[in-house]
Amino acid sequence: MDMLMALTTVCYLLSTVGYIVYLFYQKDHLQKSGLYLLLAGFCLHTAAIAAAFFQSGQIPVRNLYETLSIAGWATAGVFLVFQFKFQLKILGIYAAPLVSLIMVMAARLPREPAQANTLFNSFWLITHIVVIFTGEAAFALACGVGILYLFQERALKTKNYGFFFRRLPDLELLDTTGYASIFVGFTLLTIGLVTGFVYAKSSWGRFWSWDPKEVWSGISWLLYAALLHGRLALGWRGRKAAVMAIIGFGILLFTFLGVNFLLEGHHGEFTR
Amino acid sequence: MSDIVIVGLNHNTAPVEIRECLAFSGVETDAALERLQKYPVIEEALLVSTCNRVEVLLTTATPSAAIDAVKSFLSEFKQVAPEKFDASLYIHVGDAAVRHLFRVAASLDSMMVGEPQILGQIKAAYQGAVRKKTSGVVLNRLMHRTFFVAKRVRSETGIGDHAVSISYAAVELGRKIFGTLEGKKVLLIGAGEMAELAVEHLIRNRVGDLFVANRTFERGVALAQQFRGRPIRFEEIPDHLQQVDIIISSTGSPGFIIGPGHIKGIMRGRRNRPLFFVDIAVPRDIDPDINRLPNVYVYDIDDLKGVIEENIEDRNREALKAQRIIDEAVIRFRQWLESLSVVPTIVALQKKLDAIAATELNKTWHALSHLSEHDREVIGRMTQSMIHKILHDPMLWLKREGSDNDRAALLDITRKLFKLDEP
Numbered sequence: 001m002d003m004l005m006a007l008t009t010v011c012y013l014l015s016t017v018g019y020i021v022y023l024f025y026q027k028d029h030l031q032k033s034g035l036y037l038l039l040a041g042f043c044l045h046t047a048a049i050a051a052a053f054f055q056s057g058q059i060p061v062r063n064l065y066e067t068l069s070i071a072g073w074a075t076a077g078v079f080l081v082f083q084f085k086f087q088l089k090i091l092g093i094y095a096a097p098l099v100s101l102i103m104v105m106a107a108r109l110p111r112e113p114a115q116a117n118t119l120f121n122s123f124w125l126i127t128h129i130v131v132i133f134t135g136e137a138a139f140a141l142a143c144g145v146g147i148l149y150l151f152q153e154r155a156l157k158t159k160n161y162g163f164f165f166r167r168l169p170d171l172e173l174l175d176t177t178g179y180a181s182i183f184v185g186f187t188l189l190t191i192g193l194v195t196g197f198v199y200a201k202s203s204w205g206r207f208w209s210w211d212p213k214e215v216w217s218g219i220s221w222l223l224y225a226a227l228l229h230g231r232l233a234l235g236w237r238g239r240k241a242a243v244m245a246i247i248g249f250g251i252l253l254f255t256f257l258g259v260n261f262l263l264e265g266h267h268g269e270f271t272r
Numbered sequence: 273m274s275d276i277v278i279v280g281l282n283h284n285t286a287p288v289e290i291r292e293c294l295a296f297s298g299v300e301t302d303a304a305l306e307r308l309q310k311y312p313v314i315e316e317a318l319l320v321s322t323c324n325r326v327e328v329l330l331t332t333a334t335p336s337a338a339i340d341a342v343k344s345f346l347s348e349f350k351q352v353a354p355e356k357f358d359a360s361l362y363i364h365v366g367d368a369a370v371r372h373l374f375r376v377a378a379s380l381d382s383m384m385v386g387e388p389q390i391l392g393q394i395k396a397a398y399q400g401a402v403r404k405k406t407s408g409v410v411l412n413r414l415m416h417r418t419f420f421v422a423k424r425v426r427s428e429t430g431i432g433d434h435a436v437s438i439s440y441a442a443v444e445l446g447r448k449i450f451g452t453l454e455g456k457k458v459l460l461i462g463a464g465e466m467a468e469l470a471v472e473h474l475i476r477n478r479v480g481d482l483f484v485a486n487r488t489f490e491r492g493v494a495l496a497q498q499f500r501g502r503p504i505r506f507e508e509i510p511d512h513l514q515q516v517d518i519i520i521s522s523t524g525s526p527g528f529i530i531g532p533g534h535i536k537g538i539m540r541g542r543r544n545r546p547l548f549f550v551d552i553a554v555p556r557d558i559d560p561d562i563n564r565l566p567n568v569y570v571y572d573i574d575d576l577k578g579v580i581e582e583n584i585e586d587r588n589r590e591a592l593k594a595q596r597i598i599d600e601a602v603i604r605f606r607q608w609l610e611s612l613s614v615v616p617t618i619v620a621l622q623k624k625l626d627a628i629a630a631t632e633l634n635k636t637w638h639a640l641s642h643l644s645e646h647d648r649e650v651i652g653r654m655t656q657s658m659i660h661k662i663l664h665d666p667m668l669w670l671k672r673e674g675s676d677n678d679r680a681a682l683l684d685i686t687r688k689l690f691k692l693d694e695p
Contacts, residue, residue, distance in 0.1 A: 156448060157563060159575045161582045165448065171546065172451035235543025238567045 004048035005069070009103040011041030012076070016096040023093050023167060031089045035080075038096055042076045049073060059126050065109040070129070071256070072102035074137035078184075082141055086177050090168055094144035124199035128192055135188030136252055139224070142181035143249035146242035149174040153239055175237055178245055186224045193217060216255035223248050274315055274410060274613075275335050278369040279342040279361060280327030283383045286360035293352050296321035301397070304349055305404040311341040316408040318401040318415070320376075322393045324383050329373060331410045335365045370414065370605050374598045377418045378425035380591060384440075386431045391422045413608065421601040428597065429590040439470040441579040442550045442571070443477055446518060449546050449569055453477040459516040461485045461509065462523030463495055466552050470520050471499055483516060485509050487523065513547070514538045520550045521557040531559040535568055550576070610683070614670050617683050620692045622663060629655045 018034030049070065052060040060066040079095035082088065148168055155165040168174070196214075197207040208214060227244045230236035236244075281291065296304055301319050308317040308328070317330040328346075332338035343361070347354040364372045375381045377394050398415045401407040407415065425431060446453050456479045460471050463486060471482065482501030486492030489505060496503040504512060513519070513534060523529065535547065549570040551558040556572050563570040633655060637648065670682055686692070 152448070156445070156569055159571070159578055161579050170448045170451040172449070235540070235545075237544045238546070240566065 004044055004051065005103075005107070008041050008044040008048060009100070009107060011037050011044060012072075012096065012100040012103055015041060015092070016100045019092040019096045023090070026167065031092065034092050034096060035083060038076060038092065038099070039080060041099075042073070042080060045069075045073045045076065059129055061129055063110065065106050065111055068102050068106035068109070070133050071136065072099045072106065074130075074133040075099050075102065075140050078134060078137040078141055082177065082181065086173065086180070088145070088169060088173065088177055090148065091141070091144060091177075094147065095141065098140060098144070122199055122202065124195050124202065128195040128199055131188050131195060132192035135185045135192055136256065138181045138185030138188060139245075139249050139252050142178050142185060142245040145174055145178040145181060146245035149178060149242040150239065150246075153242075171238070175241065178241060179231060179237075182224060182227060182241075182245060182248075186221075186228055189217075189221055189224065193221060212259045213255060216251070216259055220248060220252050220255055223251060274331045274333050275366055276329070276331050276369045276410065276414065276609075277335050277338055277342075278327055278329050278364045278372050279339055280320075280325060281357065281360040281362065282325035282327075282381065285362055286357065290357050290360055291324070291326065294321075294326045294346060294350050294357060295323070296326065298400075300349075301400050302404060304345075305401060305406045307349060308342075308345060309404070309406050311338070311345070313337040313341050316401075316411040317406045318397055318411055320394055320397040322390065325376070327376070329369070329411070329414075331408070339363055367602055367606055371598060371602045373414070373418055374421045374601055377422040378594055378598065379422070379431065380425075380594055380598075384437065385587060385591070388426075391419070391426075394422075395419065410609065414605065417601060417605050421598060424601075425594045425597050429593040430586060431590045431594055437469075437580065438466055438552070438573070438576050439473040441576040441583075442470045442520070443473050444579065445550075445569075445571060445576075446474070446477075446548055449548050450517065453479050453518075455480040456517040457481045457483070457515060458501075458518045458520065459483045459485065459509070459512055460495070460499075460501070461519065461521040461529065461557065462487075462525075462553065463491065464522040464552065467520050467522035468495075468498075470550060470552070474518065474520075475499065479518065483512055485512075510534050514541055516547075517545065518548045518550070519558075520552065522552040523557050525553070525557055526555060528559040529557045530562070532561050532565060535562050535565055539565070539567065552576075613683060617686055617692065618663075618667055618670060621666070621686065621690055622659070624690055624692060625659045625663065629659060 015034045015037035018030055018037055022030035022034055049060060052066070056062075061070055075095065076099045079091065079099070083091065149171065151164045152168040152171055152174060155161065155168070156171070200209065201207050223244070227236070227241065227248065230244075231241060281294065283291070286294075296319060301321060304319050305317060308314055308319070308330070313332050313334055315331045315333070317328065320327045320329070328342050330338055330342070343354055343358070346352070346357065372381070377391055379386050379388065379390050382390055394415075398407065401411065443453065446456075450456055453474060454477070456474075458471065458474055458479050458481070460467060460482065475482070482496075482499055483504050484492045484496040484499070484501045485504050485506050485508065486495065487506050489503065492503040492505075495501070509529070513530070519530075521529065530549075539547075544567045547568045549558045549562065549568070551570060551572040554573060558570050558572070560570055560572065562568055633652060636651070637643070643651070666686070670686065
């Protein structure tokens with residue numbers, strides 16, 4: 001198990017190296033090796049998570065280590081899907097280091113699971129967790145695409161046709177990808193929240209209990225809803241959409257990590 | 273040993289009046305190849321004719337005679353006096369010819385260095401030669417090397433990546449903003465060579481509707497017809513900003529024609545779809561403050577030149593890389609060609625000795641008429657085996673592995689020593 005996770009992390013790290021070298025030398029085989037290493041890492045990671053699942057019969061989110069690992073796994077998976085859909089090669093320069101960082105952070109955390117209880121077995125809970133993490137991964141990518149958009153927009157506005165101008169794709173593709181990521185993320189977040197409510201109702205008898213994580217998830221949801229509304233109804237796009245995607249992800253990160261450390265709540269016990 | 277020769281002219285050596293006199297259409301090319309084939313000095317031949325160049329590529333044992341043949345062929349076939357184009361011709365023989373061909377195919381010799389069409393044109397020329405069976409062992413090999421080198425240059429250097437003209441620069445910037453230019457609506461304000469070139473380029477990138485605005489409506493109508501666009505009145509420009517995506521402006525107006533005030537109101541109606549201004553006019557037509565508005569991009573002539581300068585620097589660097597690839601390929605090809613020519617040399621040598629033996633034996637038969645048929649056979653066999661023994665070591669010496677520069681020299685000496693090149 002640990003062996004698998006170590007191999008996974010090594011794959012992600014090598015993929016990061018591949019993408020960084022690609023950024024500078026722009027050779028297609030570098031990007032390809034980065035992508036395939038990431039894919040290999042993702043497969044190993046999937047195997048590791050599946051092994052953990054069958055070993056304990058529970059979805060492995062029993063401590064921060066496992067939660068981060070799932071988050072990294074979801075990010076890698078969503079990136080791979082987007083990569084094959086949009087061919088946005090350069091996005092790997094954001095996704096691979098992000099996944100690596102998550103894994104390295106996770107590797108430094110204690111591994112003992114929190115007290116095992118039957119809470120982790122429900123269909124609703126598993127759906128809730130998987131969907132929420134996948135959605136958050138999509139938002140992470142939206143944030144990355146937004147950052148790339150800001151770089152490229154700046155290059156175009158300041159007429160600085162240097163490093164980034166050449167290497168980054170066109171604004172239209174970045175904008176569309178960002179929008180698609182947010183759309184996917186929002187859909188999944190919504191489903192994740194709904195399944196969460198159902199699960200909360202079944203285990204605690206109420207849909208909503210003003211748990212800080214619930215509150216902050218709600219705030220994120222509202223922000224992304226506003227962003228999508230702005231896009232669809234008012235044609236918000238470009239810089240404004242990119243900035244909002246980045247802010248949105250900041251809030252999401254706080255919901256994911258900050259809430260655990262700074263605030264209390266029933267999500268806290270298995271993300272600490 | 274056959275040599276490779278190129279006789280041709282291009283945009284650097286000949287003005288368009290001469291190039292158009294000597295250009296060959298597709299049908300003419302076929303006829304021309306048939307004609308070239310009839311010259312005994314020409315072994316294999318290929319003809320490339322594009323709007324920027326006419327080149328005859330051939331192999332021959334006697335380059336000087338073949339060059340004269342090509343000149344007279346050009347003059348007869350195209351009905352042009354030789355003195356009219358003689359000064360524009362360049363002639364390359366051997367390695368220089370191979371290098372020239374590689375450079376042309378890799379688009380290093382093009383008017384627009386790095387433009388991709390030339391390779392396709394050369395491929396078509398080669399197909400013509402194959403169809404007419406005017407290419408043989410040497411040209412087949414040479415052309416396949418050429419395609420390989422051109423592809424290598426394209427994939428391993430950035431020679432074709434970047435724009436080096438104002439209109440290319442505009443298209444490149446447009447692509448960075450819109451991704452694809454397909455279906456984008458264009459507004460041309462004013463006229464002028466550079467603006468029209470840019471429009472042509474955009475049309476080649478399959479932009480959508482084109483509107484043409486001019487201070488004099490008649491001129492606008494004429495331009496619109498030229499590009500199959502729609503003429504609009506100068507006063508209508510603000511109304512059309514709402515729907516177009518790319519604006520190319522090139523008027524003689526002393527002040528700005530479009531300011532931020534024109535744009536602020538329309539972005540919402542455009543749902544913030546990007547707006548891309550190319551301002552070629554000096555003094556400028558588009559207020560540069562517009563560039564500060566979100567989703568609007570304004571480039572003046574200096575900004576476009578910035579793109580080009582960046583690209584030219586890059587391209588020069590890339591051209592050096594391409595040069596290295598080509599040099600390597602030229603050496604490789606020469607090695608092949610020379611290895612090929614060992615065999616003809618040996619064959620020629622053998623023929624020469626056989627001929628000497630035959631003459632001398634004949635003389636001997638006359639002097640020694642009493643010899644029986646059997647005696648003659650024995651003496652004949654003896655001369656044959658002497659020839660074999662004499663040739664044995666030189667043949668090994670010529671065929672042995674070694675550097676090809678050496679081999680070329682050896683072959684040269686052998687041919688001179690035995691006078692193989694003169695009957």
